[in-house]
Amino acid sequence: MSDLFRVEGLSKQFGGLAVSRDISLSLPEGERLALIGPNGAGKTTFVNLVTGQLKPSAGRVFLNGQDVTGLGAVQRVRRGLVRTFQVTRLFSEMTPEEHVTLTILQREGRANRVFARFRGDSAVGGEVEGILATLGLLDVARRRVGEIAYGQQRLLEIAIALALKPKVLLLDEPAAGVPSTDTPRIERALEQLPPSLAVLMIEHDMDLVFRFARRVVVLAAGEVIFQGLPAEVAADDRVREAYLGSYAHARRVA
Template identity: 75%
Template sequence: MSAVFSVERLSKSFGGLKVNHDISLSMAAGERLALIGPNGAGKTTFVNLVTGRIRPSRGAVSLGGEDMTAVSAVGRVRRGLVRTFQVTRLFSEMTPEEHMLLALLQRAGRATRILARFRGDATLRDEAADILATLGLTEVARRPVAEIAYGQQRLLEIAIAMAQRPKVLLLDEPAAGVPSSDTPLIERALERLPPELAVLMIEHDMDLVFRFAKRVIVLAAGEVIFQGLPGEVAQDEKVREAYLGSYAHAGR
């Protein structure tokens, strides 16, 4: 199993505070991994380190065997490391279709052309429509994002990521803020992600984690305290301690 994505001894300190300490993990193509941890465990810092928004104090990130540590955030996206956002970051006046076309045009290397029509390419329009249909967004495809439901906006975040056709997808709390009645929609969308894609999900919703992930990593106080099967995580003594019991009975 060759790693499509790996992180080695990634560390970040702010002053004397070790926010992330010696985090290592590696993922194979098609893997479904979840990263969980109580508030303040350093999950957001980890995402920022991996995506290149902040520089690590030490350690390395690599993608498909290539060292990414010195590559810019945009460069990492172009090489196939794509993320979604914990709080939706969408363009409120654009439609879902327009979001898709932006992502697809960028994948084709044509997103910043001046002498071109935004909707000029029928193949891309079809692909956009296909992805939106897969996620059940056809109805709202041509309405400004500001007018569509939050759950649908979350689905659109996933749709954009799919259009980018990444090698590794980082899902930052895909179900955050979604009413529990709508989480099945998100779950179904996640099931439709391409099987060969490596997905790293950061999530609070334990039910979602246990159904989605084949492997779980628990982060507490900036360190990995558990790596293993979802079924074992609730039994682990260290994990129970870290969560002070709050999630200890989850997943039963």
């Protein structure tokens, strides 16, 4: 029995500096895992190692039981390992509809066609409309992305990811930079993710983590220092120390 997604002993060194140390974790189908950790813990490096943007110094990445460590980022996406970005990476001149259409055409291997109409296929059009509706983006579907709210851009990041029909989804701080009034929309979007999808979310907003995650992994100084249930994480001594440093043991001043 193999997990849908698994990393074993993943390490990365930049020169003499170890940014990721022997990270191992696995995600079964339908998992909702949150990866948290203080700034500089190596979360982004971890995402880049997993998605193939960086080559690990040691360790392996498995997708669907297959070793994908040697594959590039694009190949991993094509096998169902999809990510969103911490800072939105969108095409400001294009509309949400065009983003999702292009993504679906790409998924179907039709995005490279020169003599084809971009908007010609009604099946694609229907799917685009469905995805945008799920994320509540229909009303801005034909506005330039540069003109829509940041919260909507974050939702579009998720829409693009979903249009790829991923098996494993990495959400890199999906609520980062979103005004608190829009956070509920992101939360709703996360709740509506396909149940079978394995999701690994990196997030600072602990409210969101506790609501979303069934399991939490804490990273500090490039190492996994905690794996367990959300309810246990706050009580863990090492986690408290990682977040609070020596203050974790400070006594209250009378």
